[in-house]
Amino acid sequence: DTAVSQTPKYLVTQMGNDKSIKCEQNLGHDTMYWYKQDSKKFLKIMFSYNNKELIINETVPNRFSPKSPDKAHLNLHINSLELGDSAVYFCASSQEGGRRAFFGQGTRLTVV
Amino acid sequence: EDQVTQSPEALRLQEGESSSLNCSYTVSGLRGLFWYRQDPGKGPEFLFTLYSAGEEKEKERLKATLTKKESFLHITAPKPEDSATYLCAVHGYALNFGKGTSLLVTP
Numbered sequence: 001d002t003a004v005s006q007t008p009k010y011l012v013t014q015m016g017n018d019k020s021i022k023c024e025q026n027l028g029h030d031t032m033y034w035y036k037q038d039s040k041k042f043l044k045i046m047f048s049y050n051n052k053e054l055i056i057n058e059t060v061p062n063r064f065s066p067k068s069p070d071k072a073h074l075n076l077h078i079n080s081l082e083l084g085d086s087a088v089y090f091c092a093s094s095q096e097g098g099r100r101a102f103f104g105q106g107t108r109l110t111v112v
Numbered sequence: 113e114d115q116v117t118q119s120p121e122a123l124r125l126q127e128g129e130s131s132s133l134n135c136s137y138t139v140s141g142l143r144g145l146f147w148y149r150q151d152p153g154k155g156p157e158f159l160f161t162l163y164s165a166g167e168e169k170e171k172e173r174l175k176a177t178l179t180k181k182e183s184f185l186h187i188t189a190p191k192p193e194d195s196a197t198y199l200c201a202v203h204g205y206a207l208n209f210g211k212g213t214s215l216l217v218t219p
Contacts, residue, residue: 004155033206041197041212043156048206055205090155092207100146101207103155 003027006091006104013081014112021076021107023091032074033101034066035090043090049074050096081111114139116210118200124216128189133213135200136182143203145183147176150197150212159185159198190217 004025013019025032031050037043047066048055054066063079078085088108094101115138125131137145144163148156160169162178169176173194175186185198197214201207 041150041214043199043209043212045206045208092155099144100158100161102158105155106153 003102004091004093004104006089006107008107009105010108010110012110012112015081015083017081018077018079019081019109020078021089021091021109023074023076023104025072025091025093025102027093027102029093029095029102030071031094031096032068033092033094034074034076035092035103037088037090037106039087046076047074078109083111085109086111114202114204114208116200116202116208118198118210118213120213121211122214122216124218125187125190127191127217127219130186130188130190132187133185133198133200133215134182135185135210137200137202138181139202139204145178146201146203146207147183147185148199148201148209150199156199187215190215192217192219 007022033048034046035043036046045057046060049066065077068074088106090106091104092101117136119134144161146161147159149159150156160176165180167178173188177184195217197212199209199212201209
């Protein structure tokens with residue numbers, strides 16, 4: 001059983017489009033995250049979310065928005081895609097309080 | 113603001129040649145220092161968590177240590193399958209990662 005799963009694994013889309021990436025975790029964790037890994041492999045936090053609060057990295061454009069239909073899911077919506085949004089996006093989850101995070105396999109987004 | 117700096121950026125070792133990776137950090141209130149391994153095309157995979165200075169953890173050929181300012185990941189007699197990117201992170205509201213050390217172990 002995959003603990004944290006993301007779909008799709010690959011996404012190619014044109015500039016200006018709106019797209020979503022889905023994430024599900026079956027670990028019963030209460031906190032989920034989205035990370036962006038750029039071409040230099042630097043892994044940068046975008047959002048942290050649990051049922052109490054959403055923390056947004058201030059450098060993330062407001063074209064990006066997380067949406068959580070329930071505790072096990074945290075989807076990432078991206079509006080008006082730009083070339084610079086091309087990257088690998090990772091979803092992760094953890095128990096609250098500084099515990100280790102479990103990562104999905106990543107979604108490689110390419111904007112053309 | 114939490115900062116994590118890893119060195120070297122890249123390291124090439126011969127099989128059996130032991131070495132260490134460095135992670136220096138500044139954080140207000142350490143809630144854990146984490147080591148992850150990332151293989152190409154995959155998500156980071158958890159290795160260790162260290163919480164206090166002096167703590168050490170081992171797993172096969174890997175040993176992680178922690179001081180008040182830095183952590184080391186010691187690799188003893190590495191094998192080609194240890195080739196990967198090793199990531200260090202500290203916990204703020206989420207894991208804040210360093211840029212990683214890309215390790216290549218050649219036969």
